[in-house]
Amino acid sequence: MLFYPSDQRILQGSAATLTGLTYDQDGTLAAPSGTVTVEVVSEATGTVVKAAGSATTNPSTGTYQVTVTAAQTATLDRWEVRWTASGVRVATTRVDIVGSYWASVADVRLFDDQLSDASKYTNVKVIEARNTAEQLFEHVLGRAFTPRYAWDRFVPTYMSSLVLDGPDLRLLRSVRNYTDGTSFTSWTAAQLAAVPPSDTGVATRIDNGLWTGGTWTGGSVQVEWEHGQDYPPADLRRQLLRYIRHLLVQAKSGVPDRATSMTGDNGGQFTLVTAGRGSSYVGIPEVDEALNRYRWRSPGIA
Numbered sequence: 502m503l504f505y506p507s508d509q510r511i512l513q514g515s516a517a518t519l520t521g522l523t524y525d526q527d528g529t530l531a532a533p534s535g536t537v538t539v540e541v542v543s544e545a546t547g548t549v550v551k552a553a554g555s556a557t558t559n560p561s562t563g564t565y566q567v568t569v570t571a572a573q574t575a576t577l578d579r580w581e582v583r584w585t586a587s588g589v590r591v592a593t594t595r596v597d598i599v600g601s602y603w604a605s606v607a608d609v610r611l612f613d614d615q616l617s618d619a620s621k622y623t624n625v626k627v628i629e630a631r632n633t634a635e636q637l638f639e640h641v642l643g644r645a646f647t648p649r650y651a652w653d654r655f656v657p658t659y660m661s662s663l664v665l666d667g668p669d670l671r672l673l674r675s676v677r678n679y680t681d682g683t684s685f686t687s688w689t690a691a692q693l694a695a696v697p698p699s700d701t702g703v704a705t706r707i708d709n710g711l712w713t714g715g716t717w718t719g720g721s722v723q724v725e726w727e728h729g730q731d732y733p734p735a736d737l738r739r740q741l742l743r744y745i746r747h748l749l750v751q752a753k754s755g756v757p758d759r760a761t762s763m764t765g766d767n768g769g770q771f772t773l774v775t776a777g778r779g780s781s782y783v784g785i786p787e788v789d790e791a792l793n794r795y796r797w798r799s800p801g802i803a
Contacts, residue, residue, distance in 0.1 A: 504639075505595075505597065505651065507595040507636070509595075510596075510597045510599050510602070510632055510635070511597070512598075513575065513577055513598050513599060513648075514571050514575050516569065516570055517569050517574060519569060519582055520594075521564075521566075521584040521591075521592040521594050522564055523563045530561075532562055533586040536586060537557050537559070537565045537586045538557060538585055538586075539555050540552065540582075541583075543579070544579045544595070544652070545725055546675075551569065553583075565584060578598045579598070579650055580595070580596040580597075581593065597649070600647050603646065604738060604741065604745070609627050609630075609631060609745055612742040615750065616750075631745055633748060634741050634745045638741055638792065641782050641792050644667055644728075644730075644797040645729030645730065646729060646734075646737065647729050648729045649727065649728055650674075650727055650728075651665075651666060651667070651725070651726055654724075655712075657714030659711055659712065661705055661706045661712070662704065662705040662712070663703070663704045665702045668701055669700060669729050670727075671726075672726060673696040675723075676724050676725075678722055679722070680721070684715075692710065695707050702728070704726070736791060740791040740792070744788050747783070
């Protein structure tokens, strides 16, 4: 699956606050010169969500925010948020509008009693850890277990089918055939409806049509689609919660971070589970086992 990292995830149909951070040359939060304004656009189409020059608030040094309404987040999407000051881009953030989260903040706190301490484990920290964990899981698994949005450009196959960047196609949203970098023709509603959902992520036309393209050679077919499962399996979700706890707590031990084995007092040597070695992704055996069990494997072609 094509990996789409984002700075924020927002629940579809909810009012929300977008946040942008600005830094000085050393990476320290700092205020840029001039008034910070923002523009929010859909990444694939450039559709304006908030017009350029929209006002922001400044709750603390180097932190700028703007609100969006439930109506603006009503559709699964991916936004580019452009923060500017005196006509200069000072930050760019990416926002995913998602159908649901793997787990709520309350679910994370209930998973382990120590996480109920909201002064130590603030909502901001919990949400940041959840976002990190969800993105890592989806990257490793090669699929989304909640409804998501994606877009990409493809070379036309001139066949009835086009293989998308991952499984679980829910809805084909739009197709553009480009003749150059900016000119295109769009598929009709009837053409879009002729591509049914697909567990394998193969978008197949059932109207006898073909995936043709324009004359532009830079990937002339742009596709927007919705994908993902309705919700994750309970055992996989539990392992995500376990990994979120690991990100938040990360208890220190006497074992160096770079160690891959250790020798006991009796001279016996033990191999440590190490992320990135073999079939281990995060170095936590139960989490790695679940990731391997649910990882998407593309069907073979006979």
